[in-house]
Amino acid sequence: MSTTPHPALHTRLCELTGIRVPIVQTGMGYVSDPRLTAATANAGGLGILAGGTMSSAELASAIAQTKALTSAPFGVNLRADRPDAAAQVDLLIRERVKVASFALAPKPELIARCKEAGLVVIPSIGARRHAEKVAAWGADAVVVQGGEGGGHTGPVPTSVLLPQVCEAVDIPVIAAGGFCDGRGLVAALAYGAAGVAMGTRFLLTQESPVAQAVKESYLGRAVTDTVVTSEVDGVPNRVLRTEVVERIEQTKPWQRMTRAARNAIAFQRLSGTSWPDLVREAVATKRARELSWSQVVMSANAPMLYRAGLHDGREDVGVLASGQVVGRIDDLPTCAELIERIVAEAGAVLSAFEQQKQ
Numbered sequence: 001m002s003t004t005p006h007p008a009l010h011t012r013l014c015e016l017t018g019i020r021v022p023i024v025q026t027g028m029g030y031v032s033d034p035r036l037t038a039a040t041a042n043a044g045g046l047g048i049l050a051g052g053t054m055s056s057a058e059l060a061s062a063i064a065q066t067k068a069l070t071s072a073p074f075g076v077n078l079r080a081d082r083p084d085a086a087a088q089v090d091l092l093i094r095e096r097v098k099v100a101s102f103a104l105a106p107k108p109e110l111i112a113r114c115k116e117a118g119l120v121v122i123p124s125i126g127a128r129r130h131a132e133k134v135a136a137w138g139a140d141a142v143v144v145q146g147g148e149g150g151g152h153t154g155p156v157p158t159s160v161l162l163p164q165v166c167e168a169v170d171i172p173v174i175a176a177g178g179f180c181d182g183r184g185l186v187a188a189l190a191y192g193a194a195g196v197a198m199g200t201r202f203l204l205t206q207e208s209p210v211a212q213a214v215k216e217s218y219l220g221r222a223v224t225d226t227v228v229t230s231e232v233d234g235v236p237n238r239v240l241r242t243e244v245v246e247r248i249e250q251t252k253p254w255q256r257m258t259r260a261a262r263n264a265i266a267f268q269r270l271s272g273t274s275w276p277d278l279v280r281e282a283v284a285t286k287r288a289r290e291l292s293w294s295q296v297v298m299s300a301n302a303p304m305l306y307r308a309g310l311h312d313g314r315e316d317v318g319v320l321a322s323g324q325v326v327g328r329i330d331d332l333p334t335c336a337e338l339i340e341r342i343v344a345e346a347g348a349v350l351s352a353f354e355q356q357k358q
Contacts, residue, residue: 080110081104126145150239181328204331
């Protein structure tokens, strides 16, 4: 029997998306599949399907599978710089998906298209100015990731960035980077957030598709066992410190570019994306992230390296994204058990505060 959430846990995020508790499972590439997304949704949180690493056909199939597993609201994470971004938004509209989540800030017209059709738009940002920009464009909420978070990340810790963004915008703010339990949820609410988003914590659940051996590797890590590197795709990524990452960082620039070119060819074959579309995507990525052309070429590394590590379970050749919070995680619960535990912990903390005031 599920715990009745403390009244303080019914936040603006719950009202906006129709979820029971303000806990979001992020749209992790090669991790957030239909099973994980639906399990989160069924447990009362907001599951986000990782559409950014899928073709449109794959995404259509994944949405159908997710809908077959849950009747609760869920979201889909998209890449706003993809040539088919507008077509994927249309797919979400046709399928009546509740939330459109964006890894990069979508253009104003894409936000407008989503909102006209009733989609809730939630971009992820890593700086106050980005939050202010998407809020002005009509975003319904933002995910704010501090430097502790895994994958693409910035230099500012959550404890500094989160209150700064909460003070700057009047839309619901979802805190990411360093969260895994009920105490963290209460702390985020105290900073002004309307909920928390977690990647690493949901990666380490029973429903996560990551290979068991890789999950065990994560469980053995300390908070100091991650590293931020720009050698995966040209921009800072927080990943587990492994021999593969050390080798990548030690390779010469020309070797990195050669590897990136090979990965670009492999990704093109795997995704089925035409070369003209791949070039257009590269140009859009360069503009959106303000990258150099060498960084754009290197960006082909990330999908293949993450796929090898997370999807194929090849820790010996792949890269494993991870937040620093990995060092605080020591079990593999179901999504239902995890969310139930977080709700109970948060309720206990909030109730203790109330008793102290009496």
